[in-house]
Amino acid sequence: MAIITKIPAKPVTKPTIVESQTDGTIESFIATMEQEDAPKAVRVAPAPTPSNKSNLDSINVTEALKERYTKLFQxxxxxxxxxxxxxxxxxLDENDLKLDKKVSKLIKLGKKMLIEPEHLNEFKNMESKARRYVYRNSFDFPISDAHFVPKKRLSEVLTKLEEFRVEFNALVTKFVENYDTYKDAILANEDYVDIVEVLKPLYPPVGAIEKKFGFDVSVFELAMPQAFEETSLKQVIIDEEAKAEVKVSLNEQLKAQHENSLKLLERFTEDASMALRGKLVTMCTAIIDKIKNKELISKANINTIQEEITNFRALNFLSDSAxxxxxxxxxxxxxxxxxxxxxxxxIDTLSSTLSDVLKxxxxxTDVADIxxxxFRKIKV
Structure with missing residues (x-):
């Protein structure tokens, strides 16, 4: 289930996480997203492109950053x-290894498995599959530990992650049902007979196992970091002179944070553009090389081209027109x-057309222009 709630804003110098407002289901979130995606008026706003400190000083950094947050999360x-x-x-501890003295703090003893590793690998493979899917259908976002998914792809991503969650929970159910069997298999194994008594007290009760697993999806956006309010400072500063001094200091820190966030958002859009183009470069290069080597262009190759075109359009929130x-x-x-x-x-026409895309x-050189x-197209 996607976690879709609201986290209260805090007066800190970091972006505020604001999770989307729905009744908590993926279906209602998608419906809300589609309503928000209805056509809106567009105004062209001046978009400063700060590349150094002097440029940043010549613009209203807070307003520029607010416009970029607004645009991205539309x-x-x-x-x-x-x-x-x-x-x-x-x-592991020294007794497990039958050591007669405590090992140096520079040495890490490692772990002793309580269940055969093949069962842990099932979960690790499931986790890797889900995370790879997210990576392929999103862009790393620089300001929080999350991935930016364009609206065109979001419904598909949430639906697929729900399928992964159901599959993951089925693995958990199977594991809980067979937990005692897995545990007994270890304790009855002749290879572990010398450590059975050490292992027995380490097994958690079966009733506690399910809580040790979890699969959740958070969908959220970042709100603009807010300036420090007078009332929040009164709670910690009584002296008027000290209050004014601290407020100046805090707002200077906030301005520096805004400037850094602005640079990160500028860099994020350029990195996203290059990453999306990079996927096309990989595909075009592979097919062109096949043609050069006189290899057969199969139906699967044509399907790959069509899939990459579809994928590009779904992730092309930057409107890369070239x-x-x-x-x-x-x-x-x-x-x-x-x-x-x-x-x-x-075949020659295909090679030539792929070459044009590749070039x-x-x-x-035009990613900065993109x-x-x-950012000059701000919806209101």
Missing amino acids: DGYLVNLHISVWGMCAN VEKEIAKLETLVNGNNNFKTDQET TAENL RGKY
């Missing part, structure tokens, strides 16, 4: 995956009734 949400798995082990123009031509080609197996002229995607155009 186009996507942050998603965080919380997965907890019982390690099925306990720490690449979109080229992949539109590629899409027309691969969706047509063409023979890519034996028609050399068609545009590899050219990173970022600038993106």
